[in-house]
Amino acid sequence: MEHQHEANKEDHEGHDMSNMQHGSNPSMGMAGHNHHAMMITDFKKRFYIVLILTIPIMLLSEMIQHFMGFNWQFVGSQYILFALSSIVFIYGGLPFFKGLVDEVKAKNIGMMFLIAFAITVAYIYSVAIVFGLQGMDFFWELATLILIMLLGHWIEMKSVAGASKELELLVQLMPADAHMVMPNMVHDVKTDTLKENDIILVKPGEKVAADGIILEGESYLNESMLTGESKPIQKLKGDKVIAGAINGNGSIKVTVSHAAKDSYLSQVIKLVDDAQKSKSQTQLLADTAAKWLTIIALVAGITTFFVWYLSGQTLAFAMERMVTVIVICCPHALGLAVPLVVAKSTALSAKNGLLIKNRTAFENARKITTIVFDKTGTLTVGKFEVSKIISLQTAFNENDIIRLASALEQQSEHPIATGILQKVKDLSITIPSTENFNAITGKGVEATVESKKILVVSPGYLKENNLTIPEGFTANDTETVVFLIVNNQLAGYIALSDEIRPESAEAIKTLKENNIKSILLTGDNSKVAKSVSDTLGMDSFIAEVLPHQKLEKIKDLQSKGEFVAMTGDGVNDAPALAIADIGIAVGSGSDIAAETAGIILVNSNPKDIVNLVLFGKATYRKMIQNLIWATGYNVVALPLAAGVLYKQGILLSPAAGAVLMTVSTVVVAINASMLKVKK
Template structure:
């Protein structure tokens, strides 16, 4: 029995996360950043249409196009007009790429902008030299179509990225901007971000709750699906916690605000999602390395291609065109976006479904899980203990008196057993006495002085350790958990509580079986209860009567057998075990997100969500690998074509065709990422 009196663990150190910024444009952050992102999209769109308008006159002025359509429209100064129009395209249309190129040189991190900037500068400089006397054919129309297609590609790609992070912005928009604040004389409408602890707000029917807090008066049904993924409206009465952003049903109620808006559950979720989108996992780092190598390969291949064609007697213009095409087609764009797009989509989608990813590596590693260790109370079971029997062993002591004395000790605890005893006291309208010298006996129970008597409420393990005989006639069925009450060193009686198995648990364990993942029950409860739950659900095995500090050892033992272990626990008394597990999943943590040692937090305690998490982790990893394979494979095929391997067979790619192929590959990656879904 895990009779643990909860204390909040300090907030985990988030500074360990790598918050380095991702590939350009792939992490539209909150607020201002989102605004800047939409301005960038509009800027690329405007530049694209200006270049598009100039493309037709430039093409009609180009000698190569005129020859192709069989006309000769050359006139005095036509080459200078062509030069003037192309210069506008190069500087206005190419500006984002030129500034990006300079930025990457300064950062000593050559990438996509470096390649595009280099390619368009080579094409432009060579064409200008032709206008002013060098023999050969200019590249102006190729340069214009190349810049136009690049701008279009970037515009489409940035819209895809904005779409991938739309879920995150939806989370931000959940927070209402105004709240009805209850003052002594009247109700004032105030801005949500001005609310502070202990303010009282009114929530009217159909409105969103403006702040985390506790219901002061009134009751209603709340829809928390956007925050927890739980579709059924939840009944909330006086004393219940409410989360900012949840939608009120038909009742109205007053809420005492727990903390300022910036500390609310929703703000923490948004920060977590944003951090997780920025943090780089091993897969992301792999993609970054591949993109860097691709940049080096592109430059080397481009120069080698130029030298090969020029030294084998081809005209300078042809050799230049091959080099520009190789460099453009080899842009590691799709590769650079392959992972960030999936990351942005998966983290935001998870948050919407009640899975909060704090550690990207833990999430991506969920595909490797071979064993899931479940904490019983509140995960596989409902977590609501109801008193099933009260037995007094002292004829002078009535059942209700035993309950009254026990409840005094339990009023300070948040443990499910304590909640069950307190609920029974409330139902019987028993007044709870005060306690003195309160002390928690780790994992075994509690002790205190009540009305001058020394009282202990303890687990069967405590009796065993202290060699106290279990009373004759003691009966408890397999599903009951028992606490013993000791008054002034004499065993006075016991209280049995039972906890129902969740209806979703069996299906969750069954899905794990289908995925060939073992499920193990790890509990502080007695062996009989553990065996009964384990057998009912068809689990692989169980480990019972384990104290919180021993859970860590059990996890280690499994890891030594070569298992990749995911541990689920409530994140407070299970903190060491969660930290030891390969993947720590804190369940049912509601608003206490920051206080967990787990890499992943599940808002609900539903075991179905744990299975959902594993399947979603696998789906996310699949998408990343698909994108990486596509982005790499496309380059393997396109690069030789661009270099002119099939030139003698009459197959040659123009720079514009190279740019189209590069854009298509990027859009395929973006669409594939957008198709990621959470299966429930």
């Protein structure tokens, strides 16, 4: 996974990635964005000033006068023209000269070099004419060229800013202030001063200022911007809340779990930012194409000049052709083709609960042939729920059984205990107190409740103590059962199961439609694995696998030529995630540090995995469309600019070339902005 970092080091074609650098620490208020905004205003201002100056330049130009049929030549008129044009050349051309210097320093000549070269040639030639060289000056072409170049850059930077705006929206989710609860008052503080264990108050309708645990109160929270989950989620005392989530109508107090810079949202912003800067194969392809285009432009431009000049055309004509070729060739559209899609797709993914850490992994999602799912927590909910309560004695009804069992389980952290306690909570049953509590190792627990001796035990305990397993008792393959014994009499049993997520079946079906195999890989027993695999209609399952064996299973699949994506919860699946072609870590925001995975799913929702594959395909398509458009446009326009169809009366002026170039850039920008996540 390290290779993409190398690519990050060499910066991209002069200006076009610099537009995307947002300052290194997003929570520091987007220093880079402000710089970007200043550049946009700068281009805008230069554009308007050049526009005002271009009007008299046009009117004073011999060619335009000739064309319009009037003659305004007066003594010294060409010197006024020269003076005005010089202002346009120096003031309007300055950003391009700066860019040229940067590119030469970086030994990476590109767009800025080309533009600066073209306008300098046009200017020097025109000045020579004013001071005695025979021919027609080029001033109006020079002015319109600079004007359109400034406009093009201004539009282009605005579109890049648009793509990065989603990132700013994420930043704005973080409220600037928080209500800190002091012993005798509530005090407003800046969010970034909060630290672990501070207590904050979140009023109805406000944004949560920090990640934390609810200390008191309950409410519904909308986390859709962070996790893509559209329904507001009910949060009670003890539940986790994420900074940036919008509070519903309840007031809650939250114990802060870490400082703002470590919050889930800051991590997301940092990941989005890094991903926008990280290069993928497609990006590197575009960079190479842009570099070649620059070289071709210079060679083609100079060749065009010599061909026309040596074949007997005027110096002015040959110069004009050269400048037009160079302008047409500016690889703006190419330089933007990929970064715009990258910016848009990364930000969109983040909004939809997909965090892309590695661009290449994301673009390769289109090649996936097999997805290996870890069962618990991805395809299943990952927590036990009571599926049935059976009473075996008339003295006890179902509520008695769960009530007595819960008394013993209230001390325990075990998933089964959690499941039983949740059921009691749902049924609003009061849990009685216990005495003489004792754990029977590996078999269950015993205690005295309401002066009865109660045991909650596994089927194994019944066998060992020769208690008869009740008639008609059949444990479903996917269920876990505990028995309740009251005063040495079997009173009943409770069955629990880890339920399959409602979205799983649909996700597997969509994968099938896209010819992607789904395989279940689990440490659970074969019966459970088979049951889940069959229920969901998966292609196959591999059960009773220990974490270190998962890696081997992935390698086996790869050796059969499969392009494998592995989804796992990051911790015990790290080696398997690293070896898979694409590692997708599933899990709540707290485990964002799933270092080995290229992509992180915020919600452990299997449908997001399908969205990821489809969105990866859509993103790749957009990039390729943009690259085809950007190169195709140059292939057609360059020969026209060089004057191939001159005999047929088709000739592009430098200004027309510049307009075409701007249009192609805008087409690429619009195409990128049309990217969407299909739900």
